[in-house]
Amino acid sequence: MKRVLIFAAAAALVTAGVAFGDWLYEGKWGTEGSGNGQFNRPYGVVVGSNGVVYVVDRLNNRIQYFTATGTFLGRWGSRGVGDGLFDIPSGIGSAPNGNIYVTDTGNFRVQYFTSSGSFLGKWGTIGTGNGQFRDPIDVALNPYGNAYVTETLGSRVQYFTAAGSYLGMWGSRGSGNGQFNGADGIVIASNYNVYVADSDNNRVQYFDATGSFLGKWGSLGSGNGQFNNPRASLWPRTATSTSSTRSTTASNTSRPRARFSANGGRRGRATANSVAPPASP
Numbered sequence: 146m147k148r149v150l151i152f153a154a155a156a157a158l159v160t161a162g163v164a165f166g167d168w169l170y171e172g173k174w175g176t177e178g179s180g181n182g183q184f185n186r187p188y189g190v191v192v193g194s195n196g197v198v199y200v201v202d203r204l205n206n207r208i209q210y211f212t213a214t215g216t217f218l219g220r221w222g223s224r225g226v227g228d229g230l231f232d233i234p235s236g237i238g239s240a241p242n243g244n245i246y247v248t249d250t251g252n253f254r255v256q257y258f259t260s261s262g263s264f265l266g267k268w269g270t271i272g273t274g275n276g277q278f279r280d281p282i283d284v285a286l287n288p289y290g291n292a293y294v295t296e297t298l299g300s301r302v303q304y305f306t307a308a309g310s311y312l313g314m315w316g317s318r319g320s321g322n323g324q325f326n327g328a329d330g331i332v333i334a335s336n337y338n339v340y341v342a343d344s345d346n347n348r349v350q351y352f353d354a355t356g357s358f359l360g361k362w363g364s365l366g367s368g369n370g371q372f373n374n375p376r377a378s379l380w381p382r383t384a385t386s387t388s389s390t391r392s393t394t395a396s397n398t399s400r401p402r403a404r405f406s407a408n409g410g411r412r413g414r415a416t417a418n419s420v421a422p423p424a425s426p
């Protein structure tokens with residue numbers, strides 16, 4: 146389905162940034178197409194510090210942005226290799242200063258923009274070296290503005306300054322602790338811990354800010370706490386709020402997603418694939 150769904154988490158956020166309670170459906174927007182407010186495989190979604198909802202319109206090779214209830218505000222991007230152009234973009238993150246970061250997967254790079262889409266910078270080329278990528282798939286920003294990027298084929302996480310200077314990395318292909326078989330969605334909690342959807346290992350792993358392994362949960366299956374190729378980022382993408390009731394958005398697929406406490410305890414589920422942080426009150 147080519148649409149965005151809106152839910153409310155009618156409960157408090159804890160220190161680790163995970164919502165408790167039930168998901169309450171609030172609304173949706175979007176149909177298939179290439180016009181304003183239409184989508185062709187919406188993928189990543191994030192709510193900026195300004196409360197605006199940013200959606201990666203993957204096969205239209207653009208970013209669209211909306212009010213919290215889906216009113217179209219603007220868009221940028223088309224297919225290409227130049228600045229501000231995309232080749233199958235995937236993940237999206239919002240920095241504390243409001244800048245927007247996008248993993249430009251087919252161009253093997255990360256681009257970042259102002260909140261209205263003006264190009265600011267980029268980094269990355271194809272490869273396995275520091276600052277290079279093999280299918281960068283998602284990006285999340287911590288409260289200091291450092292950018293963490295997952296690589297599906299590279300099976301690792303790299304992290305950078307806000308302007309793209311390399312800081313470090315962790316991960317390799319495998320099934321051991323700290324290894325990945327298709328690192329995918331990523332989120333950073335308010336305590337700076339980093340949570341990664343380890344897709345083909347059917348689990349979530351979490352780490353401290355420099356990649357030291359802290360824990361994991363999940364196995365293949367359809368039961369509570371099990372996964373079948375998890376690709377979602379946990380909500381919220383940058384967790385700083387303590388409000389009791391907030392809205393959140395999700396790009397829609399047919400697969401239900403579970404929610405967990407910071408150490409893997411199950412807390413409920415929502416029919417969504419990629420979940421973004423709550424809008425400002």
